[in-house]
Amino acid sequence: MIVYLLKRLAQLVPVLFGCSLVVFLSLQLLPGDAAQVLLGDREFNQTDYLAMREYLGLDEPVYMQYYKYLANVVQGDFGRSVRTHEKVLPAILDRFPASLTLAAAALLIALIIGIPIGILSAVKPYSRLDQGSMIGALLGVSMPSFWLALMLILLFSLYLDWLPASGRGIPPDLKHLVLPAFVLGSAYAATICRLTRSCMLEVLNYDFVRTARAKGLREMFVINKHAFRNALIPVVTEVGISIVGLIEGSTVIEVVFAWPGIARLAFQAAQYRDYPMLQGCVLTVAILFVVVNLIVDALYYYLDPRIKFAGAGHEG
16 A cells, blocks of 8 residues: 555656646746836836846747746745735635635535435436436536636525625624525536436446345445445545545635635735735636546545455555
């Protein structure tokens, strides 16, 4: 197990290096630059513009800019925001709990809704329950998140006055979390529901499930103990991807609900060509993605005996 994880950790180094390079070069293709943003709408001459570019280090060749950026990142220095002049890494870490809270709540909603409905649909395929759940899943995947967010704000915030429309609350309040978490989790609930149903239908046709039923075991025991555990691996993969996807894909939700998270911070950085802040946000999400993948690989080791046997044979 330790050797397996060490190998996976070694593979993460070139992945992170590649991510940083792609992010840095991609931002160079954006129109305009930070110097123009800092100088603002006022009239300025070429001398002011060139001086600002020199101050920001934009006058150097791209490869030299990337070399300095990478050297600082390795030391934990992601630079300073060109808009607010605050250090990038502390600013991201300050907003990370809000994004993590939103992602965790949305994922919990997705699992509570998606997995039970997916199991019931697989146990009773092509029934009214199955057809209704698949229609609901299709609507959940297809419905634009910004439209659903606005409709829920109109209903629960303006008309009924049950829940706040925006913000996180000072101090953080669970009431502020309900609407954004539900909107963000609904689409993932639909995805998990369809995936669970598909995997369960496949596993329920395996010989060991029929053997368990032939032994007279209770249906609930067969479903939970034999079928669901073997159908869990693709679901675990989806959950692992969803954790990062919920953070990086929550931009619309965080903007609509004024949620103070990383995605909203990255959106504001893109608006103002704040390259250091935008690079820091994207690289942070990339690091989170590879770490979650490592955790998912570790879970595979426990869920799938074939990985254990392969690892044991290789170590021997």
